Amino acid sequence: MEVILLERIEKLGQMGDVVNVKTGFARNYLLPQNKALRKTKQNLSRFEFPNELS
Incomplete structure (x- = not known):
């Protein structure tokens, strides 16, 4: 099982x-x-940060 x-x-x-x-x-x-969340699209979006280098 994959977790975050x-x-x-x-x-x-x-x-x-x-x-x-x-x-x-x-x-x-x-x-x-x-201590972890199941890996889902919704949970992954919590850890995505916009690219601030532009």
Whole structure:
């Protein structure tokens, strides 16, 4: 299952990273403790920032 991390998780990634984890780990640990969101178009849009270099 692909999730978007909402905080730094040791040995997994930084906030905003999209990582692939086992379904049970996401369902039983990351999602209930609000440490991650499921990867969906709507959730990905929260972490997209407009290009400010122009």
